[in-house]
Amino acid sequence: MPQVDQALEYVRANREDFINRYLEFLAIPSISTLPENRDDVRRNAEWLAGQLDGIGAARAEVFDTPGHPVVYAERLDAAGKPTLLVYGHYDVQPVDPLDEWESDPFKPERRGDNVYARGASDMKGSMMAVIMAAEAFARQGEMPVNLKFLFEGEEEVGSPNLADFIRNHRELLKADAVLNCDGSITGPDQPSITYSLRGLAYFELEVRGPRQDLHSGVFGGSIANPAAVLCELVAGMHDENGRVTLPGFYDSVRPLDEEERSALARLPVTDEKWLSMTGAPALYGEDGYTTLERLGARPTLEINGLVSGFTGEGAKTVLPARAVAKISMRLVADQDYTAIHGQFRAYLEANAPDTVTWELRELTGGPGAIMARDSAAMKAAVAALRETFGAEPIFRREGGSVPVVGHMQHELDMDSVLLGFGLPDDNIHGPNEKQHLPTLLKGVETYVRLLAHLGG
């Protein structure tokens, strides 16, 4: 495949240009959840449309949605070749706690082999890599496959407008396969492909007591403390075996079969490595399952945030009027994410005392997904990884959620290949997010080979 060799040659020759454009991408604070970054998100969408123009796209367009824009582009001149829909999201998570960052999250900094910035790994790196791979072919003139790009700006807030966008643009988005670049591989020398994702149900629970904050000495001991009640409710959400207590939570969970358990047991992820990666003093989880089983095949409930009363420095003797927790569940096959709200409500109705009032707000959610391991796109990805890394890729279940994979299955009946080039220790969603540059450059080469294999 001389075309591939030329494309790879182009990638190597333009390495610094690629990195510079990546750094430019990272400098745009496209935080989708914060109203004050609204204009930055749009600016990022327009910047991306410009990058897609550069690969000779016949069409690169910024679509408005009720939320942040969707960027769509296509180049469909590979007659007789399959069409690949490339998915990515250009929005990023918030950056707090800001004081734990060693460099400004939006002034990308190269330290050693890594680039540190919010979005470096999740997922501006893999997006720039796939754009670079397409450009590498575009500069040779001939494309190995037809390409469509769908880049959204709301993934980090649960993609509230994406399902509608897909539903309203079925023809536009129609393709033979989806390449979803939002992911990571197991290690810099160990390629992997994720074939299973967990679903998500995310809530905010507010417990209210007195009309307003009161003096804890004058009133404490005579009325319920909403912060204490919230803690009791949260504490009751797990039993002593680490199992979630919401009524019916496990009813439709698909049990792990022996074949999958032994496949998971062969993965090169040890408990020691996991522990040192997190820095936690010990592992913890549902009784009767290994760490990898807990992460990929079992549902979980996590507290994402707590706030109540006085949180500044020093002492303030207040009895808080309210207490709020952010609580989310990761779901596995065959749990229905829309059923969790009712289970959560049933738990609260059974357990909340009448000394407080409470409100449960569903903030976002999405289905999990399991992808076929033998599709043409999956085979092309496996071959590309093998050639680039010189190692056999492993198939992996992942603990995270990528709701768009479920939407693509539901709305367009298309399976996704989930392949991105983050690493597990990239601190995504946390301070000091980073991307390993050598892995990202291998990512560009992998995408080049994937396109070539898919084109036959």
Place this chain on the structure above:
Amino acid sequence: MPQVDQALEYVRANREDFINRYLEFLAIPSISTLPENRDDVRRNAEWLAGQLDGIGAARAEVFDTPGHPVVYAERLDAAGKPTLLVYGHYDVQPVDPLDEWESDPFKPERRGDNVYARGASDMKGSMMAVIMAAEAFARQGEMPVNLKFLFEGEEEVGSPNLADFIRNHRELLKADAVLNCDGSITGPDQPSITYSLRGLAYFELEVRGPRQDLHSGVFGGSIANPAAVLCELVAGMHDENGRVTLPGFYDSVRPLDEEERSALARLPVTDEKWLSMTGAPALYGEDGYTTLERLGARPTLEINGLVSGFTGEGAKTVLPARAVAKISMRLVADQDYTAIHGQFRAYLEANAPDTVTWELRELTGGPGAIMARDSAAMKAAVAALRETFGAEPIFRREGGSVPVVGHMQHELDMDSVLLGFGLPDDNIHGPNEKQHLPTLLKGVETYVRLLAHLGG
């Protein structure tokens, strides 16, 4: 007593001037816990020294401490008369949540009979009232008693430097009695005197898990969530009967005797009134005790604040690295506030799982106090209240803590009369703190009569 009549006449004639100086006092944001208000606190101390000059004090001085200044003044020209040490604090609580205030906490606003501002009730109102009472005599020439004033700027942060100041100025502060103006009465038509205060022990508990915030999908379910562990620890601090579970917590609590229980039962504070004052959906507390018993005679443990992970708007799927709770105990006789730290630590050692680490920091604390009800100063206060309000004052136990009362007992062997003119619904420490002006004006008159009675 023509001298009293003239003093009362002066108070009535200068009512608006008094209110204006009070509003000026309230406009100074003397928040002792916030470093950014440090200069404001000092400015307030100097402003106060100026007010004390105005009553013909031979000496009005601002003393530096390692923290905020102490203001001292004296007027000792009432030969042969007793000496009264007047205590107050000119610092105030923080104002958050600011968005729940209906007017700027430091732009005092008169609405109806009330003045709304931080510090209006706790305790700039009563301080201005006692200064006005002294001034009313000073303008007639002759003082009924000798007066010393001790105004501190750190009460709201637990008076960390006051015990040392008292110890180092024993001679200066020596007096026959202490009038502590930091308090409230039961109702605008029901005068009362507090004779019992609870002690305080205030802590910050931090639970730590992973090195930094992690992605809750990638890592959730494999390591302990510090927010969830904190909630479990907090939930375990009370049993199902509303009793605190710290080992040894009740060992030295003095039981309520029948005489005190029936005295408390006669107080005109109904559960219905208490409920409507707080706005809570129901009352709550330790089994086997009435609301007033829970407030005045039983120790309590309250959660004053909680914070962990993502607390902004929307959804962020983070597994927090740490979770912090502010937790304080109100103590009754004969509990030793210095023993609580060890009890708390023992609870945590027994109950915290080894999947997290924790740190317990003692922020502040102080002893409780029970005051004699038959001292000369107490009798003068009772007579002054009876004459001013036309009603018999009641003796009350109070849930709050005024550590200086304990310090005065320990260091100077002086009992305090605790008499201030807040009301129970003044929202002290909360948003929309207010002071009922007619009650405050009666307070000025009460202080005038108290000084006269004490001088005989």
